[in-house]
Amino acid sequence: MGIDLPLVWAVIILFSVMMYVVMDGFDLGIGLLFQFIPDRHDRDVMMNTVAPVWDGNETWLVLGGAGLLAAFPLAYSVVLSAFYLPVVFMLLGLIFRGVAFEFRFKSHEEHRHWWDLAFIAGSSIATFFQGVILGAYIDGIPVVDRAYAGPAFGWLTPFSMLSGVGLLIAYALLGATWLILKTSGPLQNRVIELARPLTWALLAMIVAVSVWTPLAHASIAARWFTWPNLLWFSPVPLLVALVFWRLSKALRPAAKTPHAAPFLLALCLVFLGYTGFGISLWPHVVPPAISIWQAAGPPQSLGFALVGALVIMPLILGYTAWGYYVFRGKVDASEHYH
Amino acid sequence: MLNLEAIDLARIQFGFTISFHIVFPAITIGLASYLVVLEGLWLKTGNAVYQSLYQFWSKVFAVNFGMGVVSGLVMAYEFGTNWSRFSDVAGSVTGPLLAYEVLTAFFLEAGFLGVMLFGWKRVGPQLHFLATAMVALGTLVSATWILASNSWMQTPQGYELVAGRVVPTDWLAVIFNPSFPFHLAHMVIAAYLATALLVGASGAWHLLKGRDDPAIRTMTSMAFWMLLAVAPLQVAVGDLTGLNTLEHQPAKIAAMEGHWDNRAGEAVPLTLFGLPDMQDETTHDAIEIPHLGSIILTHTWNGQFRGLKSFAREDRPNVPVVFWAFRGMVGLGMLMILLGLWGAVARWRGTLYRSPFLWRFALCMGPSGVLAILAGWITTEVGRQPWVVYGVLRTAEAASAHSVTQLSVSLALFVVVYLAVFGAGTWYLLRVIAHGPTTTAGSEPVPAQPAGGAGRPRTPMRPLSVPPDGLEA
Numbered sequence: 086m087g088i089d090l091p092l093v094w095a096v097i098i099l100f101s102v103m104m105y106v107v108m109d110g111f112d113l114g115i116g117l118l119f120q121f122i123p124d125r126h127d128r129d130v131m132m133n134t135v136a137p138v139w140d141g142n143e144t145w146l147v148l149g150g151a152g153l154l155a156a157f158p159l160a161y162s163v164v165l166s167a168f169y170l171p172v173v174f175m176l177l178g179l180i181f182r183g184v185a186f187e188f189r190f191k192s193h194e195e196h197r198h199w200w201d202l203a204f205i206a207g208s209s210i211a212t213f214f215q216g217v218i219l220g221a222y223i224d225g226i227p228v229v230d231r232a233y234a235g236p237a238f239g240w241l242t243p244f245s246m247l248s249g250v251g252l253l254i255a256y257a258l259l260g261a262t263w264l265i266l267k268t269s270g271p272l273q274n275r276v277i278e279l280a281r282p283l284t285w286a287l288l289a290m291i292v293a294v295s296v297w298t299p300l301a302h303a304s305i306a307a308r309w310f311t312w313p314n315l316l317w318f319s320p321v322p323l324l325v326a327l328v329f330w331r332l333s334k335a336l337r338p339a340a341k342t343p344h345a346a347p348f349l350l351a352l353c354l355v356f357l358g359y360t361g362f363g364i365s366l367w368p369h370v371v372p373p374a375i376s377i378w379q380a381a382g383p384p385q386s387l388g389f390a391l392v393g394a395l396v397i398m399p400l401i402l403g404y405t406a407w408g409y410y411v412f413r414g415k416v417d418a419s420e421h422y423h
Numbered sequence: 424m425l426n427l428e429a430i431d432l433a434r435i436q437f438g439f440t441i442s443f444h445i446v447f448p449a450i451t452i453g454l455a456s457y458l459v460v461l462e463g464l465w466l467k468t469g470n471a472v473y474q475s476l477y478q479f480w481s482k483v484f485a486v487n488f489g490m491g492v493v494s495g496l497v498m499a500y501e502f503g504t505n506w507s508r509f510s511d512v513a514g515s516v517t518g519p520l521l522a523y524e525v526l527t528a529f530f531l532e533a534g535f536l537g538v539m540l541f542g543w544k545r546v547g548p549q550l551h552f553l554a555t556a557m558v559a560l561g562t563l564v565s566a567t568w569i570l571a572s573n574s575w576m577q578t579p580q581g582y583e584l585v586a587g588r589v590v591p592t593d594w595l596a597v598i599f600n601p602s603f604p605f606h607l608a609h610m611v612i613a614a615y616l617a618t619a620l621l622v623g624a625s626g627a628w629h630l631l632k633g634r635d636d637p638a639i640r641t642m643t644s645m646a647f648w649m650l651l652a653v654a655p656l657q658v659a660v661g662d663l664t665g666l667n668t669l670e671h672q673p674a675k676i677a678a679m680e681g682h683w684d685n686r687a688g689e690a691v692p693l694t695l696f697g698l699p700d701m702q703d704e705t706t707h708d709a710i711e712i713p714h715l716g717s718i719i720l721t722h723t724w725n726g727q728f729r730g731l732k733s734f735a736r737e738d739r740p741n742v743p744v745v746f747w748a749f750r751g752m753v754g755l756g757m758l759m760i761l762l763g764l765w766g767a768v769a770r771w772r773g774t775l776y777r778s779p780f781l782w783r784f785a786l787c788m789g790p791s792g793v794l795a796i797l798a799g800w801i802t803t804e805v806g807r808q809p810w811v812v813y814g815v816l817r818t819a820e821a822a823s824a825h826s827v828t829q830l831s832v833s834l835a836l837f838v839v840v841y842l843a844v845f846g847a848g849t850w851y852l853l854r855v856i857a858h859g860p861t862t863t864a865g866s867e868p869v870p871a872q873p874a875g876g877a878g879r880p881r882t883p884m885r886p887l888s889v890p891p892d893g894l895e896a
Contacts, residue, residue: 140492144529150499155522158514165503165510166823172504173833176497177840183493184844191851231511237829382515383590390519397526 090388091381094156095370097394101149103359107259107352108142111135114260116182116208117253119201121279127272128201130416132186134267137412139186141405143179155390159231159380160370167226167233168218168240175214181207212256213249217241220248223298223305223366225373244297251290255355258283262347269415273342280347281336288329291358295322298365304373305365321361328353432830433505433822436837438801440497443841445800446793447491452566452611453618454484455559458539460645462552472637479638479860480622485540486855490848494841499525506811509821513589513812516582516597517572524568531561563611570610574603576812577803578671589815601671605664606803612657613799616759617792619649623762624789625856627782638860640776646785647766647775654759661756662719668806669720669728672813674738675806677731678745680716681706684732690725691716696750699742704732706746740808744801752798755791762788 112135122128153161165172181203189200221240228234261280265273299306308314332350335343370377381387427435458481465473502510502517510518538546538554546554575581581596582589591597626643669676677683681699682691683706693716697709717726731739762784769775807813811821 143496147496147499147525148529150503151518151522151525154499154502154510154514155518158510158518161503161514161518162507162510162823165500166505166507166825169504169823169825169829170833172500173836176500177836179496180493180840180844183496184848187489188847188851232507232824237826382518383585385591385594386515386519389591389594390522393523393526397530401529 087384090384090391091156091377093391094152094381094387095368095377097398098149098152098156099363101145101152103356105142105145105149106359107355108145109139110256110355111259111263111348112139112142113182113208113212114256114258114263116204116260117212117257118260118264118276118279119205119208122272122275125197127275130268130272131264132189132204133416134264136186138408140183141408143183144401146179152390152394156382156387157370157377157380158382159375163226163228163231163233163371163375164222167235168221169237171214171217171221171240175211175218178207178209178211178214182211183207209253212253216249216252217245219252219362220245222372223248223302223362225302226371228371228375244301247290247293247297251287251294254283254286254290255358258287259348259351259355262351265343266345266348267416277336277343281333284329284332284336287354291325291354295361302365302373308365318364321357321364325354325357328357427827429825429827429830430819430822432827432834433825434818436830436834437501437505438804439834440494440501440837440841442797442800443845444491444494444498445796447487447494448562448566449610449614449617449793449796450487450621451484451491452562452614453616453621454480454487455555455562456615457618457622458484459552459556459559462555466548466552472641475638475860476642480642481540482855483852486848486852488536490845490852493848494845497837505823505825506821507823509811509816512587512816512821513576515589516575516579516591519591520568520572520575520598524565524572527561527564527568531558531565535561566611566614567607570607571598571600571603574606575600577606577807578602579812579815584815589812602664602667605660605667608660609657609664609799610796612653612660613792613796615649616653616657617796619646619653620759620762620785620788620790620792622646623650623766623785624787625859627785627789628857629859630776630782631779631786634859635776642860643785644770644775647763647770650759650763651767652763654756654763657756658760661753665720668803672807673729674731674734674740675745675803676720677729677734678740678742678806679749679802680720681709681742681746682716682728682730684730685727688725689727690714691720691727693719697746699746701739701742738809740806745806748798748801748805752795752802755795755798758788758791759795 115131115135119128119131122131150161153164185200185204185207189197189204192200217240221242221244224242224244226233226235227239258280261276261283264276265280268276299309309318328350332347332354334340335346335350366372368376368378370380458477461473461477461480464470465477499521502514502521535554535557538551539558542551542554575597578601579589580600581593581598582591584590622642623646626639626646629639630643665676665679678699680691681694681697683704685691690713692711692713694706695710695712697706697711699706714724716728717723720726720728731742765781765784766775769778769781775781809817809819811818
């Protein structure tokens with residue numbers, strides 16, 4: 086018995102997607118919060134908190150896509166063609182977001198608001214449709230003869246819309262808590278004020294999704310509420326409650342100025358949500374019926390690609406960590422960044 | 424109105440997005456190697472002109488690289504969104520090759536690009552030169568993976584079909600498939616040519632603007648030398664590529680030549696121009712040179728090669744598109760050789776920096792390398808039709824089952840967004856080029872790079888942040 090290659094690749098892809106959600110999540114969140122912070126200098130500071138790292142964060146999305154094609158070509162082809170329009174909208178949103186980052190700094194004063202608009206719209210569109218894709222993915226994808234067999238707008242459901250809004254709130258909270266970590270003074274106070282309602286909105290969303298998911302999906306309900314799974318999974322909601330309690334405490338007006346705690350707690354929430362998503366669907370890579378082993382390509386392909394991934398991914402991780410270390414600390418308005 | 428079917432829209436969309444994308448990596452490949460040469464010359468001679476040119480072209484490189492990253496994001500997903508059957512059937516081969524390309528590119532970006540673009544002050548000159556060389560090597564390795572994947576689609580081998588799907592049996596055979604060395608060489612040389620033409624046009628532009636200093640002269644001179652050496656070399660490699668294509672994809676060659684029929688014992692002429700007609704199975708109003716077709720493709724006086732009529736109608740590519748794209752590529756190549764020769768003559772007579780007509784020609788030829796690359800890709804990709812994987816999977820069977828409405832919406836959005844975004848990007852790139860290298864009166868000090876670290880001014884470690892802000896003057 087050799088290595089379970091599909092399992093190894095599933096772990097690599099799950100890890101890549103998680104890295105993406107966590108890291109690009111707060112970048113996109115900055116874009117979502119832009120509309121609430123009209124002051125130009127504040128906006129400069131906000132962008133500077135993520136300017137050195139955002140494109141590194143986005144690379145995880147490309148890696149996830151290429152890895153999915155290499156290891157699970159069936160899943161790649163079915164999932165992406167099933168969610169055709171939302172994937173296209175997401176990619177176009179990311180393009181706008183990406184170039185707005187660069188051209189905003191280089192543009193004339195009077196053109197800058199256009200790039201601000203592109204940044205806000207790009208971030209919002211990309212986030213919303215990522216959430217829609219997530220919700221529609223949980224809803225499941227009908228497959229006949231190795232191809233998507235649902236309608237063109239099969240992804241357009243109340244649940245996927247809710248999930249889209251939920252991700253907007255989640256990324257906005259990640260962005261706000263990141264700014265609490267990276268800024269100081271009036272801007273920091275302003276984002277603390279924004280983070281409070283976002284925390285409660287996210288709690289409401291998590292409750293709504295957690296109630297809706299088992300009601301709408303019998304197979305997920307069966308997984309959650311049978312013994313002994315109930316015991317194994319029970320820490321997830323308990324931890325969510327604990328983290329929310331800590332987060333709301335850290336953001337209380339009377340509390341001393343928070344620093345890293347809100348961001349780390351928000352990361353915990355995202356991680357817990359991701360865990361819940363994973364344990365609901367595992368081991369299906371095309372829910373509700375196609376498992377990672379059924380969708381996997383031939384072992385020759387998985388083994389060949391694995392060699393490269395195992396050599397290069399640690400280097401990418403090391404470089405990423407170094408990049409964050411170099412750019413640690415607060416960004417203040419007087420700082421000249423370019 | 425055009426009555427386009429879903430498959431046509433899907434193909435137009437892929438052609439559109441990949442045509443935008445390919446331009447940036449091609450220039451990235453060429454500029455990376457050019458930067459290695461500039462830095463090597465600087466280290467060897469100590470001449471500050473080379474350093475000034477390095478600083479200048481690394482800015483252009485950085486913006487161009489950023490554009491390539493943004494446009495490449497779409498490509499990583501488009502095989503699944505639009506070509507799901509292709510991904511399912513052949514993803515076992517193209518997926519790992521694409522994954523290696525992505526990993527190579529990230530490795531390059533992670534390890535060496537930062538040092539190359541931001542490390543002047545932080546590492547010694549030797550180490551910096553190593554970083555530049557590694558980036559250039561990385562671009563070539565990336566190209567190798569992509570060309571391996573694409574030429575496998577042209578001349579597949581090293582696989583078996585299991586339940587209708589490709590299973591790789593021998594990765595070396597997959598990668599080193601029959602057309603791979605030719606396509607790789609042809610593409611890398613094309614990237615070098617396109618870059619030389621871009622550099623030459625930039626020099627010519629500055630000369631026409633009356634800016635005549637050692638840096639401008641040096642880059643113009645280097646571009647002309649490159650053109651003189653590489654344009655004829657490309658013709659030779661193109662000839663070998665054609666012979667390889669004749670062996671493995673004869674229908675593509677027949678379409679490129681507009682060659683329908685053989686007559687017993689008669690040589691094949693070369694059709695210079697004409698109007699290929701797929702209905703009538705002939706090329707109308709053909710201007711032909713007797714025997715030249717035989718000479719070029721069989722290297723004999725009377726040799727014959729298969730005509731289009733020997734292929735079933737449903738196995739023929741779109742002849743007019745292949746025919747004209749090929750002529751576009753070859754015509755531009757001829758102009759490149761002419762420009763190279765003219766430059767050599769002017770240099771020999773000592774008038775290279777006193778020839779406004781030559782400069783104008785060089786300026787007009789600036790985009791020709793990129794256009795020739797696009798024409799060449801259209802020739803080889805449309806020429807592979809009706810197959811997506813030659814002889815294995817037909818394009819019509821490879822597409823996702825999207826409606827015309829869906830595809831029209833997505834295509835329209837791609838066109839609008841790409842024109843806006845990459846239009847702005849290209850405009851910005853041209854602004855950087857228009858600024859030109861800094862004049863080198865005496866020894867140019869290395870521009871100070873702000874230090875990183877907590878509480879200190881930060882270096883934004885992104886390619887696009889290399890050129891200064893506020894260029895939109």
